[in-house]
Amino acid sequence: MDRPNDRSGESHAGARLLIVDDESQVCRLLARWLEPAGFECAQAANAEQALELLEANTFSLLIADIRLPGKSGIELLSTTRQRFPDVAVIMVTAVDDRKTAILALELGAYGYVIKPFEQNEVIINVISALERRRLALESRDYERSLEQRVREQTEDVRISRREICLHLMAAQQYHHDETGAHIRRIGRYAEVLAGRMGYYEEQAEMLCLAAPLHDVGKIAVPDTVLLKPGELTQDERDTMKTHTTIGGRILEGSTVPLVNMSRDIALRHHEKWNGSGYPDGLLGEDIPEPARIVAVLDVYDALLHDRVYRPAVSEEEALEIITDGRGSHFDPRVVDVFMQVLPELRRIREELKEQ
Template sequence: MRILVLDDQEIIRVQLKRILQKSGYAVTEASDARTALEILDREPMDLVLSDIRMPGMTGLELMKTIAARVPDIAVVMVSGVDSMEMAMECLRHGAYGYVVKPVDTSGILIAVANALRRRMLELEHRDREGILARKVREQTEEIRNSREEISHRLLSASEHRDNETGAHVRRIGLYAAEMGAILGWDLEGIDCIRAAAPMHDIGKIGVPDRILQKDGPLTDEEWIIMKTHTTMGANILRDSTVPFIQMGARIAACHHEKFDGTGYPGLYAGTQIPLEGRITALVDVYDALCSKRVYKHAWTEEEALGYLRAQQGKHFDPDLLKIFLDHYARFRQIFLDNPDKFAPEEIPLRGL
């Protein structure tokens, strides 16, 4: 253990040094606070044994500086005055001990050993907290990844039959998470919607190919079946105890509801539509408009934004739309950063 002995009186330094060295400590000396700080800047120390009254910076001021600059060092004050007030002042400012001169061998050794022990326990405690915090971070990351993997694997089953590409569903999760972040949701909620929103069309797995992949407009009867992908999706995901799947069920059920109540399955209007459903409805339409499909060209940004604005309060929640437009650059960036992997022409595109 390395100890820095600081006292303006050489005789005291020599005395302390002798006591400490005899007990196996490595001792460095300093005669004033400035020199002590210079030494601390270049050499690692475990403990500083400091005089209080010195010319220049006092021991108390030095201790405050040490606490700010090198907080892992234990400081024990050595005082010329036996004052309870002074002792309390030192302890309040973080001193690990307070010894009164003239120092006796056992008094100084006990104070030093106690201070070093307390410092060691504090460092161990902090290490343990650091390890724990890292573990929690790793596990959170793992949970997030497994959520997204489950969601994407579930979807891959239906992906090939549908007009929605893997990149589209991933983008929906990213836009929805961005919206959650802008709305001030906590990380848990944001992670949840990132994994849940991509499942909005999972119910299409129950729509027959002849409808899903029909070349041409759907008949009224076929539309009725097509629309059931909302309730079928909700049925696939319902009764889960896992929050992101519960959210996925609400999104599947509500992502074609419209704010003015004219959507389907037509159970809700306005803010009765769960917020995550209103978010997904908005970003799903935005992404579909901007994407190229075999039955349509990608709309320009102006066209897409013009359509969204025209649907304010009709299809879309006006407050959410305003937030979306106010932070539009962030959503656009998600679109640009996550392009479709396949040329749209290669994908059998039908359906909604």
């Protein structure tokens, strides 16, 4: 992105200034000096009046006496910096007010002029304050456009990640013993469960996209095995089990966290907490946590729906099976959190019913 054009040489003619002084002759004098230099000047006798004018009009610069009746010039300065941050401020001070003048700079004044002042000094101060203001606004605009650009790119990345997962999900539905509704439910369940387990929103959202790909490796399992009603032979069972390693291979070798999480899930969702699962008999926390989460949710959802090889069971029975598997098949902590979020899982099931 290009930086905005450098316009430091451009004049500030036409800039609107607000002069605040209780001595009207000082206001008039400043206006008489500044107007011929091309500035438009408004005048106020005190801070309250100045704030009303700032509220109602757009000014580039405020020139305020430090000593004002009522609300002081310093108070006017800090209110202006807070409420009208785009307005530059120059303070006018008597010679013995140097300390206050320094305080004014600390509070964000762009400069100060000391009474009695000369025309040139005032004009130079005004121009340099306007120039500083212009640069500050320009760099703020530049930062904002950069931030906006980063936000847009982050959103683009999110959308493309989502798209890629959705396409992979669509691909696996052409060749699958489980339905599209099942894989979408697994994603939504996983997001809820992970959220309750303390995952950051972004991680939980990632799991929502990764979990549906748990059986992506079934793409390579022949229909005769995948869709066989009834019991599988030992050979067929072995073929079926390859969906984990094939899924792992399909998704391996990436540097994208979402793809790596999907790989862990595809490869490890049939591992068991006690080490008796497949493909490698990993034990306990050696199994990546997202895979331990999907293991519970996959069994839960599969049990509640008909499959070619068995009819659905009641939720009561499914929960019994999961509770029985706590600490043997399943990570006990995942089962505990799963029980806590059951009402939400039921709502998702209701929303994403089988067609």
